[in-house]
Amino acid sequence: MKFKLFLINFVIIQLGNRINCLKCYECKAKTPNNTCFDPLYEPPPYRECDEENNRRFAKLFATRFHANDKILYDIQNSADYECGVFEISYGVNNTREINRDCFPKLTSIGFCDYMSIKAGLENFNLTRCEVCTEDKCNAKIVEENSADNINGKIYVFVLALICYFYYDISA
Numbered sequence: 001m002k003f004k005l006f007l008i009n010f011v012i013i014q015l016g017n018r019i020n021c022l023k024c025y026e027c028k029a030k031t032p033n034n035t036c037f038d039p040l041y042e043p044p045p046y047r048e049c050d051e052e053n054n055r056r057f058a059k060l061f062a063t064r065f066h067a068n069d070k071i072l073y074d075i076q077n078s079a080d081y082e083c084g085v086f087e088i089s090y091g092v093n094n095t096r097e098i099n100r101d102c103f104p105k106l107t108s109i110g111f112c113d114y115m116s117i118k119a120g121l122e123n124f125n126l127t128r129c130e131v132c133t134e135d136k137c138n139a140k141i142v143e144e145n146s147a148d149n150i151n152g153k154i155y156v157f158v159l160a161l162i163c164y165f166y167y168d169i170s171a
Contacts, residue, residue, distance in 0.1 A: 024083035024102040049081035049102035078104035083138035084131040090124035
């Protein structure tokens with residue numbers, strides 16, 4: 001009985017760890033030949049979303065996108081994340097910039113909606129904005145059958161099978 005409780009707790013903790021630690025590609029580039037623009041062949045580094053991410057975004061949004069206090073509060077206090085990519089163009093030469101990162105999930109407005117509004121008020125054009133909630137989903141091409149995606153599903157399936165068969169045997 002004790003082992004059964006241990007196993008169930010272990011599975012719950014493992015599932016919780018897999019759910020809470022979203023991993024997103026992280027890069028920023030202004031050069032179109034950079035892997036951040038097209039990460040198909042050489043993906044950029046990725047990071048686990050965490051509170052440090054909120055601090056970076058609050059600073060970026062306060063200085064670059066002139067976020068109001070409500071949005072900054074939302075960013076700093078977010079406990080949920082989404083992977084995202086946005087591309088902007090600005091200036092006389094239409095300089096392109098792309099950003100892939102963990103975005104704090106805003107409760108007051110969607111991230112891309114916010115960026116669209118800011119693009120209308122600021123001196124840039126939002127040419128692309130996408131958010132997603134799966135590990136490393138903010139690449140240009142999301143590979144549904146990538147090794148990370150399959151391994152995660154197999155991991156959860158095997159843990160569920162172990163619990164199921166252990167429960168049948170001990171009952």
